[in-house]
Structures are given as C-alpha cells and as structure tokens.
Amino acid sequence: MRLLILGGTAWLGGYITSTALELGHQVTCLARGASGPVAAGAAFVRADRERPDAYDEVAAERWDVVVDVSRQPGQVQRAAAALVRRSRSFVFVSSANVYADHSSPGQDETKTLLPPLVGNIMESMAVYGEAKVACEQHVMDAYGPERTVIARVGLIGGPGDVFDRTGYWPLRFARPAREDGKVLVPDAPTELTQVIDVRDLARWLVEAGTSSLHGIFNTTGETIPLSEHLQIARTVAGHSGPVVPASSEWLLAHQVQPWMGDRSLPLWLGDPDWAGFNARDSSRARSAGLRTRPLEDTLTAGLAWELTRDLSRPRRAGLSDDDERSLLDEFSPR
Structure with missing residues (x-):
C-alpha cells in the first residue's frame, strides 16, 4: 500500500516509516527535514506545514493511508482538508492527555474529554491535551468515523x-x-x-491503517x-x-x-x-491486534x-x- 506520513523524521515517525517499509509498503514522508533524514527506501517531500501550499505536491497523488503525529490543530485541519479526497483512511496519533479525568485506573475510550483548543496553534504544553482533542475533531470532521483511526497513546519508551x-x-x-x-x-x-515500546506502537499504527481498521483506541503498554x-x-x-x-x-x-x-x-x-x-484500559486496541513485548x-x-x-x-x-x-x-x- 501507499502510505503518506506527515513527519516521519523524528522518533516515533521514524519508526513508523521504517516499520512500514519493512512490511513491504511504499512510504512517502512530508516534513521540513529539520529532525534528520528519512529512512532509506522512503520518498521525501520537503514542506512546511504552516504554509498554505504545504500539501500541493502530495494532494496530486492518491494514498491508501495518511499518518499524522502533529499536536498543532491548524496543521491537522489543513492536512485533512487537502487529503480527504486523495486518501482512503487517516491514522492520527493522539494522546491519553485528551481525557478530562485521570483519577481512576481502568478508564476506557468513552470517558469525558477536555474541551478542544480554540485556535490553530498550541503555544504551550500546558494545553497539549486540549490541542490533541481539537486535532482529533478535525480528522473526524473530514474523514468520518469509518475512515479514521485515532490512537490515544500513553508513555512511549525504548x-x-x-x-x-x-x-x-x-x-x-x-x-x-x-x-x-x-x-x-x-x-x-x-x-x-504503562510504557509502550516505540517499535510495538509503530507496527500497530501501520497495521491498523493498512487493515481498514477504524475507531478510537487507548494504545498503551501493560499496567x-x-x-x-x-x-x-x-x-x-x-x-x-x-x-x-x-x-x-x-x-x-x-x-x-x-x-x-x-x-x-x-x-x-x-x-x-x-x-x-498510567492505567488506561487498552483492551480495545489489544483486541484489534496490539501486541506489546x-x-x-x-x-x-x-x-x-x-x-x-x-x-x-x-x-x-x-x-x-x-x-x-x-x-x-x-x-x-x-
């Protein structure tokens, strides 16, 4: 399949790229390139996602899966709008920080979220959760629940x-x-x-996108x-x-x-x-194929x-x- 990874040059994005290549997929990474080169075998499109023409080149092609790890609502909204008619599905890497309450272990994906960030730019990590909520909403608004995977990720390690x-x-x-x-x-x-190995997370994200999975998943390590x-x-x-x-x-x-x-x-x-x-219920992701070492x-x-x-x-x-x-x-x- 053809995967477009928005990013792909930093830590998690790099592992998503290399994992997709190992699994035999064609991968293109769209990024500024500031975090380093893309993995050998991946195509690279240099673009600044804050520019209005950032997606012009990739929106001229067709993609099976788009993967995005951004925390900036404006970037995600513009990407979804530009690519929704050029791709089958969208995998968004969100965070367990989106939840409003963290007091009780074992909470699942149905729990109340923080209010979405108003505006396109997250200027402080103090509103990271709110920013990710806004990003999730932009993806869902564009692609709908049947074409979207949202992974609410816990602490990544490895x-x-x-x-x-x-x-x-x-x-x-x-x-x-x-x-x-x-x-x-x-x-x-x-x-x-709860620590999820970056290699296990990357593999699940690629497999989720390429298997037509859809839905919202707490994607965490074992508690x-x-x-x-x-x-x-x-x-x-x-x-x-x-x-x-x-x-x-x-x-x-x-x-x-x-x-x-x-x-x-x-x-x-x-x-x-x-x-x-650090104790979210990840049983839904595990039922959908998440395997953790x-x-x-x-x-x-x-x-x-x-x-x-x-x-x-x-x-x-x-x-x-x-x-x-x-x-x-x-x-x-x-």
Missing part, C-alpha cells in the same frame, strides 16, 4: 527516547551517582505505570506497579547496590519534580488525582541506546549526578 523518561531508570541503576551504588527512588509502590517497573530496570542494569526509597512528601519538599523536567524522577506522579494516568526488552534496548549518548548532557527528565548525590546526602527516613 530506543531513541529523546524525552529521557524511560531511559533514566535503567541508566541510573547502571551508572549510580555514588560509589556505594545507592540509588534514590520514589516510595510509591501503589502508583502504576504494572512502579515498584515492579523499577525492579525490572534494576535487573536490566545489573544493579546490586542499595535502593533508597523516599516518600512523595519528602521528594516534593526537596523540589524534586514528578514525571519529567529538570530535577525530576520520571514515571513517578506523586498526586492521587493522577492515579489513572515484555518491559524488560524495552528497557534493555533503551539502556543500550542511552549508553551511546553523551552521559553528561542535560537531561529532559531525571536527576543529574550532582542532584542525586545531594539528595541522598540530605535524606533521612521518617
């Missing part, structure tokens, strides 16, 4: 995680900041995690406790040093941020109002990739070695 969330823990256990091997972890055993996730990361890294659990209250009091960002501990949420954020495989590949990078670089998620040592020095259990 090789290439430039957001640094899923690679942090195996790397920290593999390279403790202190000589005694101590590693600071959140004492939050009841918190839940496991944070404590189990950390133990798997520790095993993958071969860590045998002490693990130092600190309560959410202590971490927050010492300016450690949950989830991501500077001076953070990834995957930890620290807020009961978000207890269901063991977390151990994802973290092993993620660690191998981390070790190819500059370990002294500023991270987008996690503690620096200096912060880790300082916090361990300050820690005193209650």
